[in-house]
Amino acid sequence: MADNQTNLLLLDFALFRDMPESYFLLDKVGTIRDFNSTAHSTYNVSGDKEQNFIGILAPESVLSFEHAIIRCTGGEKSIVFQIHMKDRSDRIIDARIKMFLLNNDPEETEARVLLVVEDRTEANMNAMNLTRFKYVAEHVSTPLQITDLAGKMIFINSAFENESGYLKEELLGQNPRIFGSGKHSQKLWDNMWSSISSGKSWIGEVENRRKNGDTFYSHLQISPIFDSDKKILGYFGLHRDLTGQRNLEKQLIQTQKMESIGTLAAGVAHEVGNPLASISALAQIIQRSTKDTFIIEKLELIKKQINRISKIIRDLVDFSRPSNYELKSTDINLNLREALDIVRVGKKAKDIIFKYSLDDSLPKLPLVSDQIQQVFVNILINAVDAVIEMKEGSGSDFIGEINAYSVMKKDEVIITLSDNGKGIAEKNLNKIFEPFYTTKAVGKGTGLGLWVSYGIIKSFQGDIHVQSQENQGTSFIITLPVNPVY
Ligand SMILES: Nc1ncnc2c1ncn2[C@@H]1O[C@H](COP(=O)(O)OP(=O)(O)OP(=O)(O)O)[C@@H](O)[C@H]1O
Numbered sequence: 116m117a118d119n120q121t122n123l124l125l126l127d128f129a130l131f132r133d134m135p136e137s138y139f140l141l142d143k144v145g146t147i148r149d150f151n152s153t154a155h156s157t158y159n160v161s162g163d164k165e166q167n168f169i170g171i172l173a174p175e176s177v178l179s180f181e182h183a184i185i186r187c188t189g190g191e192k193s194i195v196f197q198i199h200m201k202d203r204s205d206r207i208i209d210a211r212i213k214m215f216l217l218n219n220d221p222e223e224t225e226a227r228v229l230l231v232v233e234d235r236t237e238a239n240m241n242a243m244n245l246t247r248f249k250y251v252a253e254h255v256s257t258p259l260q261i262t263d264l265a266g267k268m269i270f271i272n273s274a275f276e277n278e279s280g281y282l283k284e285e286l287l288g289q290n291p292r293i294f295g296s297g298k299h300s301q302k303l304w305d306n307m308w309s310s311i312s313s314g315k316s317w318i319g320e321v322e323n324r325r326k327n328g329d330t331f332y333s334h335l336q337i338s339p340i341f342d343s344d345k346k347i348l349g350y351f352g353l354h355r356d357l358t359g360q361r362n363l364e365k366q367l368i369q370t371q372k373m374e375s376i377g378t379l380a381a382g383v384a385h386e387v388g389n390p391l392a393s394i395s396a397l398a399q400i401i402q403r404s405t406k407d408t409f410i411i412e413k414l415e416l417i418k419k420q421i422n423r424i425s426k427i428i429r430d431l432v433d434f435s436r437p438s439n440y441e442l443k444s445t446d447i448n449l450n451l452r453e454a455l456d457i458v459r460v461g462k463k464a465k466d467i468i469f470k471y472s473l474d475d476s477l478p479k480l481p482l483v484s485d486q487i488q489q490v491f492v493n494i495l496i497n498a499v500d501a502v503i504e505m506k507e508g509s510g511s512d513f514i515g516e517i518n519a520y521s522v523m524k525k526d527e528v529i530i531t532l533s534d535n536g537k538g539i540a541e542k543n544l545n546k547i548f549e550p551f552y553t554t555k556a557v558g559k560g561t562g563l564g565l566w567v568s569y570g571i572i573k574s575f576q577g578d579i580h581v582q583s584q585e586n587q588g589t590s591f592i593i594t595l596p597v598n599p600v601y
Pocket residue numbers: 493497498501534536537538539547548552553554555559560561562563564565566589
């Protein structure tokens with residue numbers, strides 16, 4: 116736009132008629148000299164010769180406007196700035212203004228400033244909404260994901276990163292299939308797709324895999340995102356974490372199972388115990404009253420078997436009876452050291468390295484000393500067996516190692532016993548605490564050690580867990596509350 120009078124006279128506002136922006140022609144004090152049809156339909160401009168542009172500004176913007184016009188008439192050819200204006204119904208408009216100086220003749224008092232006014236209200240609102248949405252989406256604790264029409268992820272929030280264990284960069288552009296656990300049928304996903312692509316929400320409970328392979332369960336809701344013409348733009352997925360709940364349910368089932376087996380076992384032990392005692396007594400009487408070496412020998416075998424059954428019965432009874440013993444303030448480290456001493460003198464343990472790191476500041480716990488020691492011994496004997504089995508499989512270079520570790524965390528004492536033995540296959544991890552589960556040769560193990568240990572730890576309001584990897588080793592983690600509520 117040239118700044119001489121000839122061109123100014125040529126400026127025909129009819130040219131700007133149906134432009135999306137509003138055009139105004141002002142004189143140097145801001146009086147409105149001309150405007151286009153968009154300006155007329157948007158703002159309260161009357162065509163009155165004396166009307167000043169300030170009259171259609173929001174009060175807080177008057178000063179900025181006056182500054183701009185002073186700068187412009189002072190020689191700046193074009194200025195861009197944002198102000199608030201009032202439309203015909205007094206609504207505030209976010210206006211982006213480009214101001215041009217058309218004529219710089221000081222004598223010229225007529226029109227010489229052109230304003231191009233762009234209504235940014237909706238665009239600014241959209242940008243603001245987007246910022247707000249992003250802020251909320253980033254800060255909610257609900258994992259959130261948005262996919263495009265092809266099902267590729269285009270947005271995920273931080274909660275989703277935490278939940279899945281993946282980073283944003285690893286997920287954007289990927290299909291959510293990468294969380295697939297393979298546990299659900301194709302039909303489930305087909306149903307989901309047919310629901311959401313027809314514009315409906317889909318809700319289901321799914322089992323997913325984290326990056327590290329762990330399972331996470333979520334209550335998943337996927338809904339379509341529509342544009343203003345009701346066309347689907349993409350989909351958003353909300354996950355509600357069910358992992359904690361599922362794990363609790365699993366634990367509860369496991370606990371109930373153990374309890375019912377315990378009750379059953381105690382009943383059987385009681386019923387079998389009495390006749391067994393009679394058989395044992397009778398065998399001794401016969402043995403004493405005969406000189407026949409054949410009979411004496413066979414009775415010896417019978418007594419051996421009876422002892423074996425008695426030991427099993429004692430274990431069964433121990434599982435369900437710990438609460439009958441008197442609790443005493445117990446030094447758990449001392450117990451652990453004694454258990455280690457008992458196990459390491461065994462013939463099988465002679466080549467194994469035992470290490471321990473025990474926290475000497477542990478408080479004393481209300482326990483039954485003999486029983487807690489029995490738990491440690493059971494676990495340590497298993498560790499020795501596992502290390503030996505590993506050594507048999509991997510040759511003479513292998514050095515077995517067993518570690519004991521105790522520490523206080525919040526109001527619990529945690530004892531970890533680990534070995535570098537042959538480990539436990541994942542599919543068997545939840546069986547090892549069951550009674551009579553053993554992988555040892557017939558006559559070598561009864562499969563009651565861990566079951567009894569589990570019962571004892573539970574009776575002290577504690578917990579016992581296992582972590583293991585095949586051919587790497589196993590850790591048993593025992594937690595005991597410092598102040599159990601009985
Ligand atoms: N540290 C370990 N490493 C590898 N496997 C283990 C370990 N501890 C336990 N297991 C597995 O768990 C099974 C059950 O152990 P548990 O102590 O209950 O019975 P057991 O040792 O077989 O017999 P026992 O009644 O004589 O203790 C074992 O047979 C073994 O397969």
